[in-house]
Amino acid sequence: MLSSTATEALRSQVASKWQESFSRINRDNPGISGLIGFSEAWALSVQFLYPQDIRVSPPPDADTYERNLIAIRPAFNLVSQCRRLPALLENFLEDMRKNFHFIEAEINEYMTRYDESENTNEIEALVARLVQWCHAWEPPQDLDSLGATILSSYTLNFQTRVFSALPANFTAAFKNLCRSLLAPPPYDEDGQPRQWDSSIHATTWRNFDFLGMMDRYESIIASVGYEYIEQHVLDTCTGEWSKPMLEDLRTWMSDRVVPWMLHVYARGATSADEARTMLQGVGSRFDFHINKTLCELRTREIFNIIIDYPDSLGALTDLRDSLHRTDQRQNLVKSLRNANRKRLLHPGADTKLILQQYVATIKCLRIIDPPGVLLYKVADPIRKYLRERPDTIRSIVASLVGDEDSGDSLLDESEPVQPLQQHEFEDYTDPNWEPEPTDADPEFRTKRSSDVISTLVSIYDSKDLFIKELQVLLAQRLLMLTKDGSDRVERERRNIEILKVRFGEAALQVCEVMLRDMTDSKRIDVHVQSQKTSVVHPMIISTHFWPALESSELVMPGQFQKLAEDYAREFTVFKPDKKLKWLPHLGTVQVEVELEDRTLSFDVPPLEAAFIELFSQKAVWQLDELMKAVGSVARSAAVKALSTWVDHGVLKEDPENTFILLEREEEGGSSGIIRDPSRLDSTPPDVPPVASVQQQQAEQMRVYWKFIEGMLTNLGTLPLDRIQTMLKFAPGYDQSVDQLAAFMEAARREGLVVVRDGMWKLNK
């Protein structure tokens, strides 16, 4: 019962719908004539819109098309009147779907040809062909016929189908095409770039735009631009450090890149201003990319750039500017640290070289980053490494006093001499105070004004080490002077005066005394000589102020002894309260050796002179006899001294350990050669006569010892682990508990500390 009612209602509804549709299509025409008319119009419309295969039936020319359009318009109007346009569109799109395989086939043809030839012209042709298809199938768009809605849904539908029909490798092919389109015209014979003709590819660009490819492949087009920029930056800037390149690159971009950017990003711009606005976003992206590429390139090259400093100033300016725009500071630090580790901080590199590179790094990074955060991060490993090198202090001090022989000093002549900077404390009352940069480490200390020397000296925690080394070095240099070295003394004095500014007057007092000894010696010598002429010109030094000098048991034989004694007597007359203690092994002796057939003169060390003096007593000596005659000297030193005379052809060794004076020169040098060269190998290298300062390790430990002494003085007795934690107050303390235990044990053996029940205390 219920169902029959429902069926009843349904039936009446269907009937009314039917009636409605009928009357709409029949348009109140008699009978079904209206219906027939609509049916014809529908068929015509479908026929007109039907997507043809343009390969077999090319689209009609414009005139024919226009005529056809006029003919079909009444049919369209009728369909539209009957409100059947949506159905027509649906039908049309369905026809298009069915026939789309024509286009697909053609796409495949082009793509196959492209795959074979890799010729981007194929792609260009394909795009042009797709535009043809699109135009051929396009429904008329004027308002009189079908209207814009149908056209736009057609366009969308067509593009969607095209994009889904394009094979995967089309993207790559498209990119290649863009690349060839965007490539600037080749340089002409004169090397001048040809005028960019922006209209060459305009059609293709319009085609791209028409098919909606510009939007879809925008990232690809941009990536072509990026790659183009990268290529250019790498080509022009790699290894070019002498001048800043960034400006040139910007000019290049506005000359060469902007024109094609106009095609891509400013299409449809009507005025220059409009184009400029449209280009603004992409322009700054490209500019950023130039900065980034350059920055990355320079980051890779940074180590060599630093080596080339100051010739690489341009690159550094570039780097500074591009770092401002791109956030690459961390990368720069990482790259430079890596390069330093690989290329600098290894046993193969000379300490002097490392120092030079360090100084160059300081200077370079100051240009890039004046506050010094980057420098702090980069320098840290170098400083740690240098601290472990035994000859670092020596090298720094040598360059401080300006070794003329080495030529390349670490010091910049132009840098003003200023006092060493101690750790500075933030002065918050300074009106120019600035906070530390955001990427600064917690330990970072602003070193705004500190000079290179301060930085080098600060590698070590205490400048005492430098002062000591300085004294040693000065002692060495002064002791090497011969009697007419007064200008050298003057030079040393100037050095010390300069260093006084850096290290302070008090620190260099000892050096001052050493220099005064030199002038005093001279004065005393003048006086003594005026009383009694002597060939001896001693250098009189104040033992307490000079570094420990190597002692020797050398006793000068014969006339030397007498000369020294005579001189000492005169000296005592002049300075009754002082006594000369000779160091006969230091100094040089000017000897003239008169032989039967020749007279030779030499400047030789005292030991050599002593030996040759002995040969004036008799012509043949045994090695042991010789050694006994000059007090006591090391065998190796004796052999070395004798070999000097053998080399000069004054002595001859025959047989071994027996030396004969050659009154007459022997023919043929072969006999003059020491028989057994292995004896010479044991000769110690020419060590400076000054006992060298303790190794840095020991020096570091000395610093720690001061701390241990300090804490034990004030805190009484302490267990080992407490000492270890308290030593954290000592800067740079990095010893393990075991190392400390060994150290304390050594101190105990020396009687400095005592230990009871694990508690250490000072031994008073």
Place this chain on the structure above:
Amino acid sequence: MEQLTSSLAPPRSAPKSNVASSSQQVAGSVAKRLSSELMTLMMSSSPGISAFPKHDGNLFEWVGTIEGPSETIYAGLSFKISISFPPNYPYVAPTIKFDTPCYHPNVDITGGAICLDILQDKWSAVYSVQTILISLQSLLGEPNNASPLNPDAASLWGNPTAYKAQLMKYYRPITDSA
């Protein structure tokens, strides 16, 4: 009303936390200064004066030792002092007192307080632990009898024998248990 105050509360507390963090920074720079002073003091090897932080991790409390200068009445005696640095050091002088009882015109015998101009109105940021210790050491031999904290000692100063007896009556040698 309650709503009003609660909505006001966060901005009120915000500046507070700022103050805290900036004072932490200041503490950092003071610690830097103190650690550098410690380094200088350790390396200076001035005879008879020494000081060291009391506990690891705290640079603001130090223990010092001063030996009486030779050829003074204090020769051969050692005195422990404690040094406490204010958070705004070096703009404000550290607080120093004798832990070992010190019979001296300018030292309070019970509390250990010291009357020394550079620790009070003459303080300047250029002074350091080392200069303070040296000043204290010389103060032992050359008291300022004009402004005594310990009038007995000041009056006895002219009589070395009696003075020494008083000094030794109060003096307690330093033990290792310190």
